[in-house]
Amino acid sequence: MLGEQNHATVLLNEAVEALAVIENGCYVDGTFGRGGHSREILKRLNSQGCLLGIDKDPQAVEVAKELEQQDKRFQVFHGSFMQLQQAVTGIDRPLNGLLLDLGVSSPQLDDASRGFSFSSDGPLDMRMDTSRGITAAQWLAQADEGEIVSVLKDYGEEKFARRIARAVVERRMTAPVQTTAELARLVSDAMPRHDKHKHPATRSFQAIRIRINEELIDLEKCLQAAIEILARGGRLVVISFHSLEDRIVKRFFRKLAEGDRLPKGVPVQHEQTNAKVKLIGKAVFPSEQEIAQNPRARSAVMRVAEVL
Secondary structure, eight states, X not given: OTTOOSOOOTTHHHHHHHHTOOTTOEEEESOOTTSHHHHHHXXXXXXXXXXXXXXXXXXXXXXXXHHHHHOTTEEEEESOGGGHHHHTTTOOSOEEEXXXXXXXXXXXXXXXXXXXXXXXXXXXXXXXXXXSSOOHHHHHHHSOHHHHHHHHHHHHOOTTHHHHHHHHHHHHTTSOOOBHHXXXXXXXXXXXXXXXXXXXXXXXXXXXXHHHHTHHHHHHHHHHHHHHHEEEEEEEEEEESSHHHHHHHHHHHHHHHHOSOOOTTOOOOGGGXXXXXXXXXXXXXXXXXXXXXXXXXXXXXXXXXXXX
């Protein structure tokens, strides 16, 4: 069905419920993937509603184009959700909600040729948008040791970052790292000890992927753009899959919900603090049933804010 493949959409109903879809509203699915959230949103829109799907991945965009041909309420933009303002240029009506389902998708992880996973050998690519940018192999071949250390520490929280970076630099003096299996083996060999229940390359693969795709930078830019673009009452729903993403979202929402910092005791109403959003509920996590059916959902956390 429209190229969905075997992709289980995480927090499908919870996320769309959180958008509080208005039948004739206009929404943005900033991470179309294989369209699970988009199709659920479309079910709740009437003929006057509209939905824009955004995705970096050319394969995801091809799936979105099929949906675009079948449903006139839907259109697709090939690019990063960081380009939100550009993506909505042709929409001449208020935007009532934005949904972001962050991280890498199952089709990307399961396709060895994409280079996201250490579970199967393939070219060390890791680009979500394979039409532009440098691959992970190219970056590892040219980045200096200090930069590699910073990326592994900052994006992967890898405590053996320096050992791994040194191993990469030493290895490329004879032959560059070109496949996922080579990188996984190099990382494993460079570490003096391994976690019992986690593959030794997990944090390094995460860190390099985030760097190659500028995921955290894009997220920060998108959040700021969303607050400026969404109509009053519009919902911003974000599903994160690791602590770095969630920390950015949590702090951003909290800061905008608090508004101006005033001295204690100043007699003002909350609406006078210039708060830009209100928080909707608490963080939402997948149910035990969903995790049992889709183990990749176990690290998901969803946060929701409404524009004031």
